[in-house]
Amino acid sequence: MSRYWNKITSSLVPYIPGEQPKDKKYIKLNTNENPYPPSPKVLAAIKEITNDDLRLYPDPTCENFRNVVAEYHGLSRNQIFVGNGSDEILAFSFNAFFDTSKPILFPDITYSFYKVYAHLYGLQYELIPLDDQFNVPLDKFNSVNGGIIIPNPNAPTAKYIPADFFKTTLRNNMNQVVIIDEAYIDFGGESAIKLIDEFPNLLVVQTLSKSRSLAGLRVGVAMGNEELIEGLNRIKNSFNSYTLDRLGLAGAIAAYQDKEYFKQTTQKVIMTRENTIEKLKKLNFNVVESKANFVFISHRKVPAKIIFQDLREKGILVRYFEQPRIDNYLRVSIGTDDEMNSFIRVLSQIVD
Amino acid sequence: MSRYWNKITSSLVPYIPGEQPKDKKYIKLNTNENPYPPSPKVLAAIKEITNDDLRLYPDPTCENFRNVVAEYHGLSRNQIFVGNGSDEILAFSFNAFFDTSKPILFPDITYSFYKVYAHLYGLQYELIPLDDQFNVPLDKFNSVNGGIIIPNPNAPTAKYIPADFFKTTLRNNMNQVVIIDEAYIDFGGESAIKLIDEFPNLLVVQTLSKSRSLAGLRVGVAMGNEELIEGLNRIKNSFNSYTLDRLGLAGAIAAYQDKEYFKQTTQKVIMTRENTIEKLKKLNFNVVESKANFVFISHRKVPAKIIFQDLREKGILVRYFEQPRIDNYLRVSIGTDDEMNSFIRVLSQIVD
Numbered sequence: 001m002s003r004y005w006n007k008i009t010s011s012l013v014p015y016i017p018g019e020q021p022k023d024k025k026y027i028k029l030n031t032n033e034n035p036y037p038p039s040p041k042v043l044a045a046i047k048e049i050t051n052d053d054l055r056l057y058p059d060p061t062c063e064n065f066r067n068v069v070a071e072y073h074g075l076s077r078n079q080i081f082v083g084n085g086s087d088e089i090l091a092f093s094f095n096a097f098f099d100t101s102k103p104i105l106f107p108d109i110t111y112s113f114y115k116v117y118a119h120l121y122g123l124q125y126e127l128i129p130l131d132d133q134f135n136v137p138l139d140k141f142n143s144v145n146g147g148i149i150i151p152n153p154n155a156p157t158a159k160y161i162p163a164d165f166f167k168t169t170l171r172n173n174m175n176q177v178v179i180i181d182e183a184y185i186d187f188g189g190e191s192a193i194k195l196i197d198e199f200p201n202l203l204v205v206q207t208l209s210k211s212r213s214l215a216g217l218r219v220g221v222a223m224g225n226e227e228l229i230e231g232l233n234r235i236k237n238s239f240n241s242y243t244l245d246r247l248g249l250a251g252a253i254a255a256y257q258d259k260e261y262f263k264q265t266t267q268k269v270i271m272t273r274e275n276t277i278e279k280l281k282k283l284n285f286n287v288v289e290s291k292a293n294f295v296f297i298s299h300r301k302v303p304a305k306i307i308f309q310d311l312r313e314k315g316i317l318v319r320y321f322e323q324p325r326i327d328n329y330l331r332v333s334i335g336t337d338d339e340m341n342s343f344i345r346v347l348s349q350i351v352d
Numbered sequence: 353m354s355r356y357w358n359k360i361t362s363s364l365v366p367y368i369p370g371e372q373p374k375d376k377k378y379i380k381l382n383t384n385e386n387p388y389p390p391s392p393k394v395l396a397a398i399k400e401i402t403n404d405d406l407r408l409y410p411d412p413t414c415e416n417f418r419n420v421v422a423e424y425h426g427l428s429r430n431q432i433f434v435g436n437g438s439d440e441i442l443a444f445s446f447n448a449f450f451d452t453s454k455p456i457l458f459p460d461i462t463y464s465f466y467k468v469y470a471h472l473y474g475l476q477y478e479l480i481p482l483d484d485q486f487n488v489p490l491d492k493f494n495s496v497n498g499g500i501i502i503p504n505p506n507a508p509t510a511k512y513i514p515a516d517f518f519k520t521t522l523r524n525n526m527n528q529v530v531i532i533d534e535a536y537i538d539f540g541g542e543s544a545i546k547l548i549d550e551f552p553n554l555l556v557v558q559t560l561s562k563s564r565s566l567a568g569l570r571v572g573v574a575m576g577n578e579e580l581i582e583g584l585n586r587i588k589n590s591f592n593s594y595t596l597d598r599l600g601l602a603g604a605i606a607a608y609q610d611k612e613y614f615k616q617t618t619q620k621v622i623m624t625r626e627n628t629i630e631k632l633k634k635l636n637f638n639v640v641e642s643k644a645n646f647v648f649i650s651h652r653k654v655p656a657k658i659i660f661q662d663l664r665e666k667g668i669l670v671r672y673f674e675q676p677r678i679d680n681y682l683r684v685s686i687g688t689d690d691e692m693n694s695f696i697r698v699l700s701q702i703v704d
């Protein structure tokens with residue numbers, strides 16, 4: 001605490017990202033990074049634009065990049081907003097759309113940053129409990145609310161809801177914004193982007209950090225009707241005119257343009273995930289059905305916390321959340337085949 | 353307006369950055385960019401780190417970069433905060449420190465983003481009028497307030513206050529944070545960084561966009577006592593864990609390390625500024641005393657708006673603010689010697 005912090009600052013409980021330890025080399029299966037590098041075309045595009053023009057401001061409207069995303073998804077440029085990672089876009093969205101006079105709704109087990117945003121922007125929230133199989137009960141998002149956010153697939157459970165299932169929720173909340181956070185949608189799910197023209201209250205948020213292997217570049221995208229995009233621009237232009245730098249913009253454009261590489265690498269992650277799940281089941285793990293680049297697992301006998309600690313000692317990092325309902329689960333990012341073979345080998349010794 | 357915008361979003365008056373026209377090639381003297389490219393070592397450092405590791409998140413604590421800045425200024429790492437341009441840092445600072453129950457204070461003629469931040473964070477403000485010579489009257493910053501922000505040199509006037517003059521203001525406001533926005537300090541002014549150990553309420557904010565020729569990379573720095581830095585971290589970690597990407601961090605470190613290049617280029621800008629001022633005076637311009645990389649000028653006969661429009665038609669962009677008290681002034685960024693010679697030549701035809 002400090003006399004120089006105002007009320008908001010003193011009351012915050014900031015988000016804690018997954019650890020990035022520097023003490024030794026780990027197999028890192030704890031922050032859902034993509035095990036494959038970015039497209040070589042992305043690296044080439046960044047190197048090409050690393051020139052004297054860095055002295056000049058970037059395009060504050062990010063027109064070229066928004067054109068590329070629009071064309072990719074069959075939308076118009078005015079339906080696209082881009083930002084410094086999907087986290088920044090989510091923060092802007094909470095700030096722009098959610099109503100402080102009514103609780104906002106999100107699942108009880110979900111991305112832990114949502115609560116943090118709510119505190120930052122003075123929003124009340126009501127947690128909607130997942131059912132026993134960790135399904136998001138969409139029919140329960142029906143109380144009076146100031147906005148809704150649901151990740152699909154959910155994190156850390158990895159469970160996916162078919163896009164069409166959101167229609168009822170969207171229809172029943174036409175006066176509030178419903179955000180679908182699709183950070184992990186490219187690993188086997190279908191995006192809700194196709195519902196944007198039907199539902200002016202739908203904002204779909206995606207990131208280049210996971211499926212496009214660009215966690216180190218900080219680029220995210222939001223898609224929705226033009227009024228929502230204009231709302232996000234009002235907040236952004238009252239905060240920082242240039243949230244994306246020249247290098248990020250160039251890399252992001254190249255990432256969307258290399259469709260073949262994107263298809264190949266996401267497909268490899270999916271294959272590895274399915275192989276890993278099969279092996280985990282043989283080791284007596286419960287594995288939540290996954291359409292993400294991670295799996296959420298629980299062993300029938302050995303407590304998750306023990307496994308987490310043993311893995312860490314043996315040089316493998318996974319994520320453990322010491323929270324009610326999920327404190328016997330581990331979230332494990334999907335690495336390369338080699339990394340997952342090492343993981344399974346070490347794991348089989350631990351649970352044997 | 354939209355039914356999906358909340359009260360804040362509907363009431364905002366966003367900042368409008370200087371134009372970046374795409375219709376033709378201009379001599380751009382309108383956004384205070386540095387006419388010299390970034391250090392070749394910056395470009396090399398960025399190219400080197402443009403590799404497969406872009407798939408991994410950056411260090412959320414930016415330790416290496418903060419170490420470099422700390423050493424550069426003789427501070428400790430915990431006195432350093434870094435962000436996505438000084439604009440983001442200013443936004444975080446308004447959010448973290450300023451008290452919504454009392455007006456904050458800043459000059460009536462100053463960086464127009466301050467008002468925008470105040471609206472975004474629900475802050476009242478009291479404008480302290482500059483005197484007739486555009487001096488910031490530090491003795492007038494003495495009313496009950498929720499925080500103070502003063503740019504030094506001021507923008508768009510370019511006028512500088514010797515760092516020691518801030519001592520009284522800092523002493524009289526020990527319970528509020530006083531931000532000194534030093535975006536332009538490296539063009540001849542002395543930083544208030546030397547006052548940090550004496551004044552726990554002082555936050556100094558700088559940017560790499562101007563004196564380090566990196567407007568396109570988006571990096572800013574704040575320096576102050578550890579409690580202030582921790583306050584900024586609380587806000588940042590409730591907003592976006594990774595505001596600086598891997599490339600920005602690498603480029604920023606290299607920029608601080610190449611001290612010789614920094615000295616040469618800032619010195620060149622200062623020399624060109626002094627030559628330009630001399631020529632402007634011969635053309636019957638009033639020139640406000642400048643310690644920035646721009647000059648604020650007014651002609652004895654020809655209205656600023658006319659000059660602005662004529663220059664634009666002839667391919668030279670400067671900045672004109674249609675605001676009370678300064679609507680007969682132009683802000684002109686200092687370009688290369690060649691650019692300023694062209695500017696003076698065209699200008700002399702206009703005011704002849």
